[in-house]
Amino acid sequence: MIIGLIYDMLFLIPFAIAVSSLLPIAGEEVSGPVFVAFSAAAAVVIAVIRHVKLREKVLIAGTAAIVLLAVILYHPRAERIDFLASHIWIAEAALSAAAAAIICYLAERYRVLKTAAALAGTAMLIGFAAFSVSLSKITVCAVFAYTLIVFADTVQHRSVKEGGRGDGEHLVSVSPFIIVIVIASALLWTPKKPYDWGFVRSITESVMGSVAKINDRLSGKGWDSDTPFIGFSDRAGFGSSLTGIGYKVMDIKTSKAADPYLYLTGRVYDSFDGQNWDYTREYGEEERNLETAETVSALVGSDGEVSKALALTVDLTLEQDSYGTDQFLPSKCIPGTLKHKSGTEVSYYKLNVNSPEFAPLLESGHEPDKSEWSEASEALGISGGGFAYEDYEAYRDDVYEDYLPKTPISEKTKEYMDGVLEGASSDYEKLSRIEAMLKSFSYTESPGTLPETIKGSADFLDYLIFEKKEGYCSYFATAFVLLARAYDIPARYVQGYRTETDGKMHTEVMSVDAHAWPEAYIAGIGWLPFEPTPGMRGIFAAPAWKTPGESGGSPYKGPENIGDAAETEGDAGEHDAADEKPFDWKKIAVPVIFVVMFALLIFMADGILKKKRYARMDERLKALYLCRQCMILLKRRGLARGESETLSEYVIRVEDKVPPGFLDFGTLYEKILYSGMEVSADERMKLEENLELIRKSGKHMLHLRIANS
Template identity: 25%
Template sequence: MNENTAVSRRLTVTNSFLITLAFGVFLNSLFHLRIYTIFNLFLCVIFLGLIYLFDQYKKNLATYFSLFGLFVVGIFISIFFQINYINGIDKVYKWCLIYNGDEKLYDRGCALAVSAGILLAGSILTYILHRFKRVKSIVSVLLFVLLILSAVYKINIPKISVGIVIFYDLTELAEYCGKLFNRNSNRVNNSIATIYLAPACLIIAILSVSFPSHAEPIQWRGVIDLMHKMEEKGSLLMTQLQYFIDRTGSEFTLNFSGYSEEESELGGDININNVTALKIKTQSKSTAKGYLVGSINDIYTGRKWERSEAEKEYSHEEYYYDFYELLNAFAREEEAGRDLTNLVKKKSYNIEYYDIRTRSLFYPLKTFQINFNKSVKYNETYQGAFLYDRAKGVGTKYEVQYYELNLSSERLQEMLRNAKETDYMVSEYAINKAAKDIFDYNTSGSQFDIIGLKNDLLRRSQEIKKQYTLLPENLPDRVRNLSFDLTRGLNNNYDKLKAIEAYLNKLPYTTKINKTPKGEDFVDYFLFEQQKGYCTYFASAMGVLARCLDIPTRYIEGFVVDYKNPDSSNTYKVLSSSAHSWVEAYIEGIGWIPFEPTPLYYAGRYTLWAEDNSDYPYHDSGVTIPQITGVPPYNEGLVNGNTPGAEESDKVNKKSYVLPVLGILVSILILFIGIILIYYGILVRKYGKKFKSASDNLKLSLTLAEILHYLDKEGFRISSDETLLSYATKIGDKINFNHTSFLSIVTVYMGVRYGEYEVKTEELKLVMDFLKYFKYHLQEKLGKRRMFFDRFLFLHFYQ
């Protein structure tokens, strides 16, 4: 071995050592393995030293004897000390599945095994890759990009790893500059020249990570904006393609935004997307957040919410009756001489669909008018949601006018506590006066029948109380008992609802959660076993607990509008991550009223109009939750929210999933490939035995069957009404190998079959040579992988 080769090989080892150590330390930090850096360094030296020695002396027979000797020693140690390697691997695997950074679950031995496995795999991979030219240049660029991305996405990387990457990139830069400088000279080997600059690169790297970092990291605003724009445009393009390919679409559900693993059942871990779904333009933003209804469900099954297919028996839309029931309530209050200022405001949204494809028409609660810029067809569901006849996508625009209620106003809360039944209808004059004075709405052109309206409202109220209080027969009793305990001593539905809402607001919020076990009721498991979740869990729980008290509720899915960062035309982006679910309860005499049991959203819903909305403080509803016995205690903290420990907790959750998922995927892939190869080997062996023991006539039939299989792959398919001879005549000389056409092969077979004689040896050889050259042709045309797959199919179906 000459000097340059030896130096290059040592540089390969050095580069492999640097990258392996950097990633080993980073993964140790990411997964909370808590292994000392000196131990990682020691393992890297051992592994790469062995790899280097093997590579240098791989032609020496003694190397293989040494490896075999180590294997024998390992077996001897396992027998002498009664070590079961299989059980050890199984233990490490199971530990990886449950470990999430919690100190109580930490196992030093398992952590050492995982760290050693990562470093061994990394050592082998990086050593092999660094044997190829240009690999170091590619890796250098990738590492530089990864450092920037880690800063953009605020991923913490240990300083040791950062320093190694800087040193690695600097040495590659030095080598590249040396090549440019000496490209017309053979005086100096650039790899050797890099060695002399290594000390300077090392000093720069050490200084780079030694200086104290600024409290505020680099913001990378330009990079972040560029990445967000690229993500947005790419996602929008895919949505538009889906829209033009298929306009049938479906109703909006939270799985549109990553809130569901399956459409069929509620809950489970989620990954939230962050593209712009809608654009909202308004001149009258609120201090409270806005809510857009997308879908409404009325049936709870124990595992999911569904929409019943009942039909309404009254003529107008649901939002029409909801508006007039509210108007009637305010007219009563106005007749009684009560102060109604600052309780309701008339507002409007101009809604534009952007990166979304759905049949759902989004609108706020208490909408009274919808205006389209062009004619569209849509229908109202029994529950009150609107569905287009076909899916709508980017460019769909319309205006909704609605009334916003000041839900935090004590006067409005008092109205809700003292709500009258629907049959208490005021006069037409009182309704017209309240509409003008309070709602700024002119009813003179409505021409409504006050008696007919009263009858419709009464029938609707009775129907709502019947339909929206249904519960599964097998709902656990402890859910009902909890609802009674929470509302003991309260004498009106509004206070009962607020008590339930207040209780749920004390439970932890998290988006990292497992699916509800099979056979368990979703709400029961959430309230008594899991005790944490996201909006789907909280809204479902409140809806069910209220129904246990015969209070009608419905489950809503839609979007939350956050009035932040508008553009110059007062347009607000509604991200897919703003998808949300909540619950609405029917207060007879007033209508549907929204409630917010999800902790992170409570304050945004109930912000007083007169106060600042920047910090979203928690507002006490004034309802005291009674002390309840037999109910699990709630956790005061938020698991995945805007609290001091939330970010750290979320990181722990991430750590608990990344390693197991990667390990499971790799294991499944290896197992699948192994099974396929073993099964293929069995098929080949079985077919070989069958072919070897067969008569010459059977060998001819088997060979022709394989030829026909490959002809089908070439596009020559035989129809059901076509004979073999006519099929061969149709192909003619298009398939010709070794100076033999397919037609002549079929002629030989037909003669043997119908002539009832044994095929001649030279004829059989002719057919087998035809197949051999045919397979050579296909392998060159299709490639080895495709040919392997085609032969696998033949062996599988023709055994």
């Protein structure tokens, strides 16, 4: 019976769990796992009922009914309907278990149903996964468990073997292995996103990067090559396509969260001939410092310090992984902070360009006067030695001279751009519109070779804006610079690296992060980078930060608040004490009493029915019944007959272990079974005495067994 019960449960429990986990839960809110667990428990009860005798079936059903009735009756009449409505999920769980049981029992009879159910479940899972329908893990595991069980059962059923005791016992005895598989699968990691194969990708990128590096070195290509790989070359050109194999070129560590989109300037170009960029002035530390000082002059507050609402100082350490001798630095490097130790160390100003405080600075176009310049110098801790106001004025003039050459554009381009820039009130707004316009084009890594007919800025702009409408960063950076210059805004073409730090303090810069971008000069603020490349974000897309004290968080609960909290807790305590009621033991005791009475009733009824049945039997059937009862009692006392053991062998084997007279029934039993002899009333009465002897023997047999052992 136990084997049969476990065999049934192996199919029924996962099936019931699968069915119940798919159903919407009716009534009062109850958690999914509780609902499913209840359904599984109901399935177990159904399985047990199926395998026990009628008496036990009635007992279980009766007990359940009594308990249910007791629970309902204990609620006041007015609340009973609501109580039932809110607990309707119990009935739902029981019904789903019953439905699962019916299907399982039908499948037992018609084996093809089992296979069909397993296949249907698996198909359902595949369908749900394909259409991205969310399923709980328990459903999935239950369906797979059922499928695995059915598969194991089918394999066993189809095999022709000698020595087995039936499919049921086999499946029960190997089920622990199947259960281990299912439980392990259920406990293991199942993220919501598809697996990104990060480790495979990183290994692949690492290997391919190493190959690309070696290839570059062997072929002499690299930083100074004129490959179209963004071009770190003396002459920044346009290639037909970009090479995409990446490898790490540097590590960046910052003292605080760096710019989300960090630009590291490598080389600055000022002149364009239609095909290539070139530089006529050396961009070095002096110029860099003056740029920073100009920007700082707009950021210094009344306290003589750079306002933290506008800019934060970030310490940056850069370790280059490659052989490049070029220096890559963020813009707005703080003068005097550049050091070369294990790597390049520098501090720079991270600008809060999207903050409301910064916006007026972008629009005003106010150039610093002498005092403002002096303040900036003081804030930076520098003075004299190239930082005089006169030096700034000379620098500013050079900016307009070198970065604002005459840039002719075609009529067509002008007409188009006039439309784009119509109404723009400031240089910043113009630049933003140019950026937006270029961002509307398409990004491609293989735009093809730049036509040789392009001889100047006008040709280039016409080609890009009206014909090509796609390209990579160099195209868009070039177009931005040319358009800015065409509208009297100094601009320059910069090559370096652009990396997305995600606000982290450690970032790896890869070779594919090499980038070209435009920088435009806004009077009073200085140079600012823009990002016209479609799909990329620049500093103007970075979220603004709030300075400490402006976060608007909850006020600190100081010691003066503790009393209030304590007061409140005390009140709550008093309130709970007032509400507390003594536990009503009647709710447990009455149903238990009823159950016990019911059980006694059932046992009594069973006893009466058995007696009546016995009375109606003829002598032979009575004798058989009595002999079987003797065997059952002996089995309960640990003296079961072996499978292939005859009665005579059994008697011989066991007679030393039992008191005299116990096995007197053996000979008669054998005769009744094999010879079909009739039994007299005297013989039957002797069997009844034998049975009575065994029944009363209990302790005596225990002593005998201990003595024999």
